[in-house]
Amino acid sequence: MTSLLLILVPSIAAALAAAWPDSRTRPWFLPGAGVIHCVLAWWLFCAPPTVEAGSWLGFDPLARAVLPVVSLLFLVCACYGVTYLRIRSERPNRIFITALLAVLGLLSAGLQARHLGLLWIFTEAVTLAAVPLLHFNGTPRAFEATWKYLLVGGTGIALSLLGSLCLGYASLYGGGDGQLTFMALMAQGGGLSRPWVLIAWVLLLVGYGTKMGLAPMHTCKPDAYGEAPVMVGAMLAGGVTSVAFTAILRVRAVVGAAGAGGVADHTLLAIGLFSILVAALFLLGTRDFKRMLAYSSVEHMGILTLGAALGRAGVAAALFHVWSNSLTKGALFLSAGNIRRAAGSQTMDAVRGMSVLTPRSAAIFVTGIFAVTACPPFGPFFSELKVLRAALETGHWAITAMFLGCLLLAFFGLSRVAFGIVDGRPHPAAKAGGTRFVETAGVIVPPLVLLALSLWLGLFTPRMVTEAWAAAVTQLYPN
Amino acid sequence: MLLVLTVSNGLHFLVAWEVFAVCGYFLITLDGNKRAVRTAGWLYLATSHAGTLCLCVFFGLLAVKTGGWELGPLRGDASLAPLFWLALAGFGIKAGIFPLHIWLPSAHANAPSHVSALMSGVAIKMGVYGIVRFSGWLPVPAAAGWVVMALGATSALLGIAFALAQNDFKRLLAYCSVENIGIIMIGIGGALLARSHGDAAWGRLALAGALLHVWNHGAFKALLFFGAGSVLHATGTREMSRLGGLWQRMPWTAGLFALGAVAVVGLPPLNGFVSEWLIYLGLFDAVAGKQASAWVAMPAAILLGLAGALALATFAKAGAMIFLGAARTKSAALAHECGNWMRGPMLALAGICLGLGLVPTLVWPALTSAAGAWQPVQSGGLSDCGNGEADGQRAGYPHHSGPGIVPAAVIGLTIGETHAAKPSAGGAPAMAEVPLATLGWVQLGLAGLMAAAGTLLWRKVMANNLRRGPTWDCGYAAPAARMQYTSGSFAGLASAWFSWILRPLRTMRRVHGHFPAEAIYQERVPETVLDMVILPLAARGMQVSAAVRRLQHGHLSFYILYVVVALAALASLVLLENVP
Amino acid sequence: MERWAGINHQNLNLLIGLAIGLNLLALSTSRLPMLIRSMSAQGVILGVMPILMEPHADWRVLLVALATIGGKGLFIPGMLRRAMRAVRIDRELEPLIGFVPSLLLGAGGTIAAFALTPLLPLLAEHADSLLVPGALATVITGLILLIGRTEAVAQVCGYIILDNGIYLFGLLLIRAMPLMVEAGVLLDLTVGVFILGIIVDRIQRTFDSLDTRILTTLHE
C-alpha cells in the first residue's frame, strides 16, 4: 500500500499545486512532496514489502534498487527549484510545478510497473508530462527543442508500443492466458514464440532506447537538456532515463527467459558501445556546456547498456552506475545552471573565467566533471570499474579496449570544455552585466549535496544498497 | 601521495593514484592565467588519465584473476605475466619513458619551479615505484627485461639529445628527467633480465643502482629546478640565449647550480656517479657473464656512456649559457640573487648530493633490503663491504608491513621522509660484491684533494699577482656579448647527429647581394613525438569528431530517420545471428 | 454466429484495405487538407473496427471506439486545420522525399508487408486476416510521412498514421489485453497527439510558420 502512496503523494501534490492560487508560495509544493516521497521511498527501501507475484504494481527488488536514488535526486532538485523559481519569478509556474510533480509520480509508477502495458503507459505519460517542463523558458529555442523531443520521443514511444504488442502476441501465440505481467511472461519462458520475442526485443530496445537516449536515437537529448531549466535536465538525465533503463532490464529478463538472452546481450552490447563511441566523438568537439552534459549522459547510458549486456555482475554494476550517474549528473546540471545564469551564455566561445565570477559553482562543476569522468573517489569511478571488471571477467577484451578508449576521448572532451569555461579571464561583458547572479546557499547547497552523496556512494557504498542491487539482479536472473 | 606508497589494495591504490594525479594538475596550473600553462596542465591531465585507464585495466584484470583487490606477492601464477605490459604502459606514462613522455617537458617547464622540482623529484618516481613494485610482485614475461632495458636506453639517449637541443632551461631540465628515468629503467631492466636468467647477482646490483638513482635524481634535479626557479624569478625569462653572466649577480645560485650539474652529469665525487656506477657494474657483469643477456646489456652500457657524455655537453651548455660569460640582455644584467628562503632548501639539497656522494654507504642497507625484498632468495649471503659501516640507520621497519613495503620506504626517503632503514628480516639477498665503501673513500679523497689543490692554486695565483683584463678573444678589438656562443650554436654540432629525431625547425635568411638586409638564423626544436605523431593523430580524431557532429544538424526528419536506421541495423543484427 | 464472424471478417478486411488505400492517398497528396482528411477518415475506420471484432458490444468497447472516432476523426483534424488556416498555407511545398518517390516507397512497403507476413508465425484466426500486413503498411506510411515531410502539420499527420498502424496491430490482442490497459494506451496516445497539437499551435504563433526546416537553430 505504501508503494501506491509513492505515486499518490506526488499526484495529489500536483493537483493541489495546480489549484493553488499564489504563485510565490507554490514552489514549496516541490520540496514538500519531495520530502514525503523521499521518506516513503527510503522507508520502503529499508523495509521492503513483499510483492505478490501477479501484481501489476509493486515495490519489487528492481524498483527498490533504483527508486530511492530518483527520489533523492528529485528532493535535491526540488530544493534547488524553489530558489530557481524565485529567480525566474517572471515566468508563470503553475503548469511547471504541476508537471514536475506529475513527473515524479509517473516516475515512481513507471519504476514500479510490473505489467508490460502499464509500464508503457507510464513511460509515455512521463514523456508527455515533461513537455511543459521543457518549454518553461518560452523561447523559440525552447519550442524547437520541445518539438523535437516530442516527435523523436514520440516515434520511440510508438515503436515501444508496437514492441509491447509484439511481446504480447508472442505470449498469445505461445498459448499465454493474456497475463502480460513480467512475472507471467518470464514464467512462460520458452513457451513464448521466439520470432515474435525477437521482433519485440528489437522494437522495445529502440523504443525505450530512445527514451534513454542511446545513440543514434539520442538526437533530441542535447536540444532538450540544453534548453530546459537545469533541474529538469537533471531529472530527465537521472530519472526518466532510469525508468527507461529498468524497462529495458525487465524486458531483457523476459527475453532471457525465452531463451534469446544471448542475442539480446549482443544487441545491447552493440548499441551500448555505439552510444559510448558516438558520445565520445561528440564530446570531443562540442562547445556548449549544457549540451555537453547531454552527450555525457548519452555516454553513460551507453555504459549502463554495456553493463546490462554483461550478465549478472554487469547488471549489478549498471545499477550501481544508475545511482552514481544520477547523483553526479545532477550536481553537474545544477552547477552548470548557475554558471549559465551568471554568464548569460552556454557556449565555450562566450563563457570564460567562471572561477572568478562564480567560484563555488565553478569548483563544483569541475569536481563534478572529474567525478563523472570516473576519477576516484567518486561513485562513477567505482561503478565503471565494476563494469570494466564485469567485461574483463566475461573475456570481452576488444570491447574493454574500445570502452576505455572512448572513456579517454570523453575525458578529453569534457575536461577541455570544463577548463575552457572555468579558467582564464572573464569576458568583460559578463562581468559588467546588469543583474549579477549571486551564489546563494539555495543554488550552491543542492549541487554540493549531490556531489557529497556521490562521494559517499563511492567511498562507503552501504551494504544495504549493494544488497538491493544484488536482489534486483536475482529478480532479473532468477536461476 | 604517501598513500600511493603504502596501500596494499588495488582499489585504494587506484584512488590514491588518481587523486595524486589530479593534485598534480592543480599544482601545475597554479599560475593558470597563462594559456601555455593551461595547455601544459591539460596535456598532463589527459596523458595521466590515459595512464590511469591502463592501470584500471591492470588492476581490474588482476582482480579478475585473483578474485580480489588485495595486492601482494603473486609470483606463482604465470598467467599473470602479460599484465606486466599494462603496468609498464600505465606507470611508464607517469614516469615519462621516452615515447610516453609527451606531457613531461611542457608540464615541467610551465609549472612553478618548486612544483617542477616536486614533480621531477617525486611524481615521476611514482611511475618507477609502480613498475618496480609490480614487477617484484608479479611474474613478468620473458621479454620484459629486454623491453624495459631497450626503452630505458632509448629514453636515456633521446632524452638527453632533446635536452641538449633545448633553449628553454626548464625544458632542458625536464628532458634531462626523461634521460634519468631512462637510466633508472636500464637498471630495472637489468634486474628483470637477471631474473629471467636465473636470478643473477648483477640484477640486484642494477636494481640497487636504479633505486639509488631514484633518490639521487630527486635530490639533484630538485636542486637544479630550484636554481632554475631563482633564475626565472630574477630575470623573467626561460630562454638561455637571453641570459649569461649571472654568476656575478647570483653567485650562490650559480655555484649550487654548478654542483647540481656535476651531480646530474654523473661525475665523481657527487651522488649521481654512485648510482650510475652501480648500474654500470651490473651491466658490465652481465656482459662479462657472456650469457644471452649480454646482447642487451652491451648496447645499454654503451648508450649509457653516450648519454653520459651528452649530459656533460648539455649541462656545460646550460651552466655556461645561464651563468657564465657576459650578460646577453639587460634583464640578465640586472638580475638579483634569490632570498634566504630560496637558498636554504638549495643548500640542503646540495648537502644531500654531497653527502650521498661522499658517504654512499649510508643508504646501502636500505638498497640491499629493497633489492632483496623485490626478489627474496633462498641462498647466498650479503657480501657487501660497506654494510658494516652503516650503523646510522638502524631503526626498524614495522614488521607487519612485510618485505613488500621496503621499496616504498626507499623511495619515501627520496622525498625527505625520515624513515630509517634496516635490512628486512626475510632473507639476505645475494648481492654481488660491491666495494661501495672504497668508492666512498675514493670520492672523499678526491673531494679533499680537489679542495686542497684548488686552494693551493688560488693562493699561488694570488701570490703571483692576479690582474684583471678584458677577455683576450684572440686579440679581437671590440668583443661584444652578442658574439658569444649561444645555446643553439653550442648544441649545434652534437644535436645535428640527432636531427633525424629532433627535426629542428629552421628559419634562415642569408646575407645576400651588395647591400644585404639583416640576416636571420633561427632554430627551434619541436616536441617531436607530440608534434609529429600525437597532434596529427589528434587532428585526425577531431576531423572524425567534426564529421560525426555534422550529423546533429537540427533537421528533425533525419533524426527520425536515424531511429529507423537503428531499428533496421539492430534487426539485421538479430537476423544475422538467427539465420544459420 | 459463425456466419456473423465470417461476414465480420470480410468487412474487417475490407476496412483494412480501405485504410491502406488511405495510406497511399496520404502519401501522394500535396494538399494538406487532403492529408488531414485522409488521416481523419482512417481514424474513423479504425474506430469502427473494434465494434466489428467484438460481437458483444461491451460499453467499454464502445467507449474506445467513440474516443478513437472523436479524437482522431474530429478533434485533432479540427485543431490541425485551425493551425493551418492561421498561417494560410495549405500545401506541402518542398518535401524531403518527393510525392512520387514517397508513393512508390509506400507502395513498396505495403507490398513488402504483404510478402513478409506469411513468414511470421500467426495464430490460425489471424492467418488470413489483413490486420498484420495492414498494420505494417500503415506504420511504414507513417514513418515515411514523418521523415519525408517538412510541414509540421504533415508530420503530425504522419505520427497519427503511425499510431493508427500500431492500433491496427493492437487489435490482434484485443481479446488478450485487458481493456483497461487498452483504454490507458488510447488515452496516452490521445493526450500525446493533443499536446502535439498544442505545440504545433505554439510553433505557429512563435515562428509564424509551420515549416520545420526553420527549426534548426539547435545543432552542433
Added chain:
Amino acid sequence: MKLLLDLILRIDCWLLLAPLLPGIINKVKAWVAGRRGPPVLQLYYDLARLWKKGVVMSTLASPAFVILPALTWVALLSAAMLMPLGPLGAGLTFRGDALVLLYLLALGRFCTVWAAMETGSAFEGMGTVREVSYAVLAEAALIAAVLSLSVQSGSIALATMLGPPLGAGAVLLAAGLFIILLAENCRVPFDDPNTHLELAMIHEAMVLDHSGPPLAAILHGASMKLLLFAVLLVQAVLPIGQLQPLAAAAVLAAGVLGVTVAVGLVESLWARFAFRRVPLLLTTAFLLCLFALLVAWKGGPA
C-alpha cells in the same frame, strides 16, 4: 708506512715522467722534419716558468676560472692513481675502478669546459663545443674498449683487466685505443697542438685565456692524460701480466715510448682532418673497439 711510500713514489713517477712525452713527440717530429727541435725537457722548463708568472684574468670570469684547472689536474692525477703500472700494480684497485677512471676523465673535461666558458669568448666557445661533442663519440669507443677488456678478463678491476694474454682482438683494440688516444689528447689528426689558427683548434682554443700557474696545471694535466692513455694502450694489448716483473716494467716502458714515437710519426706524416671527417674517424675507433669486444666474447675462452 710502506703504503705511503708507495703512494708518494707513484705520484712522483706520474708527475715527473708525464711532461717527458710531449717532448719526445716534438723531438720525433723535428727528427722526421730534419730539424733539431726543442729539447726533450722543454715542457719542464715551460712549466717552471709558468709557475712563477702572474695571471691575467678576464673581467667576465669568476674565481673558478683559476681554480678549475687545479680540479682538472686533480681529476687526472686521481685517474692516474687508478691506473696500474705493470708489475707495480695500481695505487688503488677495486671492482669497478675502470668506470671511476672513465668518469674522472669526464670530470676533468667538465672542469676545463666550464673554465673555458667563463670568459665568454667566441673562440673558447668554439673549442668547447668541439670538445664536448667529439667526446660523446670518444666516450662510446672508450666504453666499448673497456667492455672488451672486461669480457676478456671477466673482471671490472683495472688490475686484472690489463695485461691480459695476447688475445685475438688485440690488434683491433690497439688500433681503436690508439685513435681514441689521439682524439682524447687532441693530437693530429683531430687537433693540431702547434697551430696558431684558433679556428682550427679544440683543446688549445679552450685554454686560450689561461696564464700562469693555472696554465701550468693544464699543460701538466694534459701530459699526464697522454701518459695515462699510452699506459692504458700498452697494457691493454701487451701480455704484460704474463711476464716477470722486471721484464714487464721494461716492456711497459718500451711500449709507452713506442706509442709516443708513433704519435710523433702520425703528427709528422698526417695532416689534420677537416672537422666534418672527425666523427668518421671516431666512429671507426668505436667500431674497432666493438669488434674487439665481439672477438673477445666469441673468440676467447668461455
